[in-house]
Amino acid sequence: MLELDSLSITYRITGGEVPAVRGVSLSVAAGEAVGLAGESGSGKSTIALSLLRLLPRTARLDGRILLDGDDVLAMKWGRLRAVRWSTASIVFQGAQHGLNPVRRVGEQIAEPLLVHKLASGAAAERRVRELLEQVGLPAWRARSYPHELSGGQRQRVMIAMALACSPRLIIADEPTTALDLMVQAQVLTLIRELIASHGISLLMISHDLSVLAEVCDRLAVMYAGRLVETGPSDSPFEHPYSRALSAAFPTVGDPASRLAPRGLAGDPPDPQSLPGGCAFHPRCPAVQETCSTTPIDLRPAGPDRQAACVLVEEKC
Numbered sequence: 001m002l003e004l005d006s007l008s009i010t011y012r013i014t015g016g017e018v019p020a021v022r023g024v025s026l027s028v029a030a031g032e033a034v035g036l037a038g039e040s041g042s043g044k045s046t047i048a049l050s051l052l053r054l055l056p057r058t059a060r061l062d063g064r065i066l067l068d069g070d071d072v073l074a075m076k077w078g079r080l081r082a083v084r085w086s087t088a089s090i091v092f093q094g095a096q097h098g099l100n101p102v103r104r105v106g107e108q109i110a111e112p113l114l115v116h117k118l119a120s121g122a123a124a125e126r127r128v129r130e131l132l133e134q135v136g137l138p139a140w141r142a143r144s145y146p147h148e149l150s151g152g153q154r155q156r157v158m159i160a161m162a163l164a165c166s167p168r169l170i171i172a173d174e175p176t177t178a179l180d181l182m183v184q185a186q187v188l189t190l191i192r193e194l195i196a197s198h199g200i201s202l203l204m205i206s207h208d209l210s211v212l213a214e215v216c217d218r219l220a221v222m223y224a225g226r227l228v229e230t231g232p233s234d235s236p237f238e239h240p241y242s243r244a245l246s247a248a249f250p251t252v253g254d255p256a257s258r259l260a261p262r263g264l265a266g267d268p269p270d271p272q273s274l275p276g277g278c279a280f281h282p283r284c285p286a287v288q289e290t291c292s293t294t295p296i297d298l299r300p301a302g303p304d305r306q307a308a309c310v311l312v313e314e315k316c
């Protein structure tokens with residue numbers, strides 16, 4: 001459904017460049033849910049925005065993005081407009097900011113239907129009511145303004161909007177970050193049920209691996225613009241960064257889970273002055289002599305798992 005092939009994205013800024021994404025290859029099969037994790041600044045949102053060409057003009061992209069076999073970077077404007085919402089749609093970070101405060105939510109959910117000429121008038125109203133019910137809101141909420149809804153309800157509206165044109169892929173960028181833990185768990189359950197019942201593919205982005213593991217079949221972990229690990233969500237991580245990241249969050253909905261006694265020390269590197277070798281080596285609890293000099297690519301690290309770490313090489 002989605003294939004990223006050696007995708008690199010660099011932002012031009014005054015007096016320099018920011019290499020935000022460096023050679024990422026990743027795929028999402030039809031009906032599959034893939035989670036993309038990493039700390040703030042690792043390049044996750046840059047990837048999300050690139051998938052439907054929503055990046056600013058200062059971004060330079062290399063590599064390929066194939067959406068259902070179509071090369072997104074080569075698409076003409078008309079084709080791109082047709083693909084947005086109908087083949088793939090995005091649920092953005094922070095529901096509060098995604099909705100127009102002066103329009104009723106029903107009108108906003110109907111907008112993609114009208115733009116894509118899929119329904120209008122009474123048929124569009126019927127579809128809006130159906131979508132609201134699918135995301136667990138009563139149909140009369142179509143007449144509400146965003147400020148009359150809670151954060152969780154607004155995020156449900158965003159999900160209804162993303163579903164409106166029956167897309168085959170949903171890209172969800174931190175869909176639950178602004179919500180409290182209980183509402184977060186409800187919205188995650190809703191996403192999981194909707195994608196399973198509609199056979200939709202999902203690329204879900206979060207800094208919180210426990211959130212992704214709730215919903216996704218496969219997880220990919222980014223550090224400083226590169227993928228450091230990919231693998232099934234039900235088998236343990238091999239890369240020291242993925243392990244540290246997963247230990248940094250308690251499990252959603254499991255009050256018995258505890259944070260690791262030692263979090264991940266240090267800060268992610270500035271993309272403009274990345275450390276040599278493996279970019280994670282200055283923070284790595286298992287750092288080896290060669291890590292500061294030898295760059296390392298993804299390599300087999302178990303059944304259907306790849307990790308970019310010398311320790312994995314020693315294990316294999």
Ligand SMILES: Nc1ncnc2c1ncn2[C@@H]1O[C@H](COP(=O)(O)OP(=O)(O)OP(=O)(O)O)[C@@H](O)[C@H]1O
Nearest residue numbers: 011013018020039040041042043044045046047271
């Ligand atoms: N428009 C831009 N111009 C210049 N640099 C940018 C721009 N947008 C993002 N960046 C830089 O690109 C890098 C990746 O940012 P990005 O927002 O993709 O990371 P992220 O993993 O999504 O972080 P977060 O979880 O905080 O949203 C960061 O160093 C960021 O400062």
